[in-house]
Amino acid sequence: xxxxxxxxxxxxxxxxxxxxxxxxxxxxxxxxxxxxxxxxxxxxxxxxxxxxxxxxxxxxxxxxxxxxxxxxxxxxxxxxxxxxxxxxxxxxxxxxxxxxxxxxxxxxxxxxxxxxxxxxxxxxxxxxxxxxxxxxxxxxxxxxxxxxxxxxxxxxxxxxxxxxxxxxxxxxxxxxxxxxxxxxxxxxxxxxxxxxxxxxxxxxxxxxxxxxxxxxxxxxxxxxxxxxxxxxxxxxxxxxxxxxxxxxxxxxxxxxxxxxxxxxxxxxxxxxxxxxxxxxxxxxxxxxxxxxxxxxxxxxxxxxxxxxxxxxxxxxxxxxxxxxxxxxxxxxxxxxxxxxxxxxxxxxxxxxxxx
Amino acid sequence: xxxxxxxxxxxxxxxxxxxxxxxxxxxxxxxxxxxxxxxxxxxxxxxxxxxxxxxxxxxxxxxxxxxxxxxxxxxxxxxxxxxxxxxxxxxxxxxxxxxxxxxxxxxxxxxxxxxxxxxxxxxxxxxxxxxxxxxxxxxxxxxxxxxxxxxxxxxxxxxxxxxxxxxxxxxxxxxxxxxxxxxxxxxxxxxxxxxxxxxxxxxxxxxxxxxxxxxxxxxxxxxxxxxxxxxxxxxxxxxxxxxxxxxxxxxxxxxxxxxxxxxxxxxxxx
Numbered sequence: 001x002x003x004x005x006x007x008x009x010x011x012x013x014x015x016x017x018x019x020x021x022x023x024x025x026x027x028x029x030x031x032x033x034x035x036x037x038x039x040x041x042x043x044x045x046x047x048x049x050x051x052x053x054x055x056x057x058x059x060x061x062x063x064x065x066x067x068x069x070x071x072x073x074x075x076x077x078x079x080x081x082x083x084x085x086x087x088x089x090x091x092x093x094x095x096x097x098x099x100x101x102x103x104x105x106x107x108x109x110x111x112x113x114x115x116x117x118x119x120x121x122x123x124x125x126x127x128x129x130x131x132x133x134x135x136x137x138x139x140x141x142x143x144x145x146x147x148x149x150x151x152x153x154x155x156x157x158x159x160x161x162x163x164x165x166x167x168x169x170x171x172x173x174x175x176x177x178x179x180x181x182x183x184x185x186x187x188x189x190x191x192x193x194x195x196x197x198x199x200x201x202x203x204x205x206x207x208x209x210x211x212x213x214x215x216x217x218x219x220x221x222x223x224x225x226x227x228x229x230x231x232x233x234x235x236x237x238x239x240x241x242x243x244x245x246x247x248x249x250x251x252x253x254x255x256x257x258x259x260x261x262x263x264x265x266x267x268x269x270x271x272x273x274x275x276x277x278x279x280x281x282x283x284x285x286x287x288x289x290x291x292x293x294x295x296x297x298x299x300x301x302x303x304x305x306x307x308x309x310x311x312x313x314x315x316x317x318x319x320x321x322x323x324x325x326x327x328x329x330x331x332x333x334x335x336x337x338x339x340x341x342x343x344x345x346x347x348x349x350x351x352x353x354x355x
Numbered sequence: 356x357x358x359x360x361x362x363x364x365x366x367x368x369x370x371x372x373x374x375x376x377x378x379x380x381x382x383x384x385x386x387x388x389x390x391x392x393x394x395x396x397x398x399x400x401x402x403x404x405x406x407x408x409x410x411x412x413x414x415x416x417x418x419x420x421x422x423x424x425x426x427x428x429x430x431x432x433x434x435x436x437x438x439x440x441x442x443x444x445x446x447x448x449x450x451x452x453x454x455x456x457x458x459x460x461x462x463x464x465x466x467x468x469x470x471x472x473x474x475x476x477x478x479x480x481x482x483x484x485x486x487x488x489x490x491x492x493x494x495x496x497x498x499x500x501x502x503x504x505x506x507x508x509x510x511x512x513x514x515x516x517x518x519x520x521x522x523x524x525x526x527x528x529x530x531x532x533x534x535x536x537x538x539x540x541x542x543x544x545x546x547x548x549x550x551x552x553x554x555x556x557x558x559x560x561x562x563x564x565x566x567x568x569x570x571x572x573x574x575x576x577x578x579x580x581x582x583x584x585x586x587x588x589x590x591x592x593x594x595x596x597x598x599x600x601x602x603x604x605x606x607x608x609x610x611x612x613x614x615x616x617x618x619x620x621x622x623x624x625x
Binding site: 002004005006007008009010013014024025028031032038040041042043044045046047048049051052053055056057058059060061069078086087089090091093094096097098099100101103104105163167168169170171172193194196197198200201202205206209323324326327328329331332333335336337339340343344347 | 362365366369391392395396398399400403406407410411413414417418420421422424433434436437440441444445447448450451452457459460467470474475477478481482484485486488489494497507509510512513514515516517518519520521523524525527528529532542543544545546547550551552553554555557558559561562564565566568569572611612613614615616617618620621
């Protein structure tokens with residue numbers, strides 16, 4: 001479920017970072033407004049609880065396997081959506097740093113996938129709706145189970161979209177979706193059952209914890225339209241900026257444009273757009289490099305017999321380049337190893353002379 | 356992350372590395388965070404088929420790890436543990452993309468395999484970069500870097516508290532699971548019947564602990580600020596560190612260095 005850096009393009013990773021930063025900034029403002037200082041240590045300790053609970057193996061009845069708790073939905077129910085989102089964010093920061101669970105560049109995507117859908121979609125629209133008529137074990141169970149499943153499904157779908165837009169995998173969209181959604185339905189079911197069991201238990205043992213959290217924030221107060229509009233603007237701007245890091249072959253977005261409009265890029269009209277385009281071409285940090293320029297005749301012949309739509313994607317197939325890349329690659333790795341050894345020996349000598 | 360003892364060990368060993376002293380450890384945390392960011396961006400900006408071009412990026416972790424005295428084996432082990440997901444998704448590429456890419460005199464390698472290895476290398480380098488950052492900086496100094504760029508205090512306090520209490524609560528969870536397993540005669544995990552009560556008890560204990568923590572924080576004058584000590588200012592050396600690495604990343608991005616070396620080795624000039 002955790003996205004890795006290697007599966008993202010800079011454009012998608014950067015956009016998701018910006019969107020997540022926007023949601024986080026909004027949540028921080030909200031939490032500060034209702035500032036109940038007591039909530040800060042509560043957020044910290046409950047965040048650590050999610051870690052601890054992830055260590056527990058839950059045996060799935062009827063199967064030999066076991067499941068784990070993810071925690072997003074539980075945090076929303078215990079702390080409310082804003083504090084829940086922030087706590088989920090810090091849990092994911094620590095996971096990324098210490099456990100290499102999802103990378104730093106992918107952090108924006110991961111916080112969004114695991115925190116946003118649970119706290120801002122599934123929690124208000126499903127859990128709160130079911131709980132609306134008052135608390136009962138049945139409603140709490142149904143509400144948290146359903147909300148956890150839906151939250152995870154949305155998150156999994158988001159992973160599919162992010163990976164495809166990044167243009168990393170060759171998997172077709174439909175196959176990828178058919179692969180991801182059922183797996184996460186199973187995971188979500190376990191997650192939902194654990195969440196429901198815990199929330200129902202807490203409600204019986206200490207009802208005030210569950211009820212107070214739900215009272216803390218008003219559901220009607222969430223200006224969802226404003227939030228979404230803001231997010232859209234941020235996403236468009238950063239998406240534009242980060243696309244300067246464009247990869248050589250059409251990425252997912254370009255690819256889908258190619259399929260829908262027949263053109264890889266929408267043509268910009270004259271005037272200011274053209275000027276901007278030429279400026280962008282000049283300052284683009286990493287323009288569409290090398291591949292298209294070096295394509296040789298042999299390559300074009302080979303490709304033209306193949307599927308035509310892959311034409312853009314393929315660099316020159318050229319034995320000389322292949323071999324030189326291989327030899328040079330081996331040399332580079334060797335040089336890197338030697339550099340490491342040299343630094344180490346210098347340090348050892350320094351240490352010896354210091355003693 | 357299934358074994359409590361393992362995950363605590365994981366955090367502790369990285370904390371220990373972060374406590375060492377070296378040139379790298381002395382660099383301002385913000386500059387290290389920014390350098391890591393630049394490295395990640397450049398690494399993932401390589402397309403799936405530029406396998407040879409991204410190899411020089413290995414110089415960054417090699418140089419930092421040797422300068423900072425971080426042992427290779429435990430760090431590499433952690434990287435390997437994180438790779439299966441990347442392998443899982445990357446492995447579909449050879450199935451779907453069979454057009455020839457690398458033509459060597461004795462073998463032709465398909466584009467799918469090239470992109471699979473490119474994803475694998477990217478995964479390896481990006482995971483390594485994150486681990487190196489935490490192993491040379493430590494959580495508290497990363498928090499102070501976040502403070503330098505004016506991330507609101509609420510988030511930083513809460514991040515540090517979560518980090519601080521992981522050890523406490525993981526131990527607590529470990530004790531509860533051990534007690535449960537001693538009384539459940541050979542069961543492997545927690546039975547469905549007990550999911551709610553076991554985890555729920557842990558949660559109630561955590562919340563009560565949070566209340567005690569809050570009270571004791573108040574006794575020590577907590578007013579919504581969490582003091583983590585002052586970081587020294589950003590010096591010229593720190594800026595040079597960031598600028599130097601960024602420049603080398605850009606050079607690695609623009610020029611396919613291994614291929615150039617290869618052409619030179621083969622005596623061909625283009």
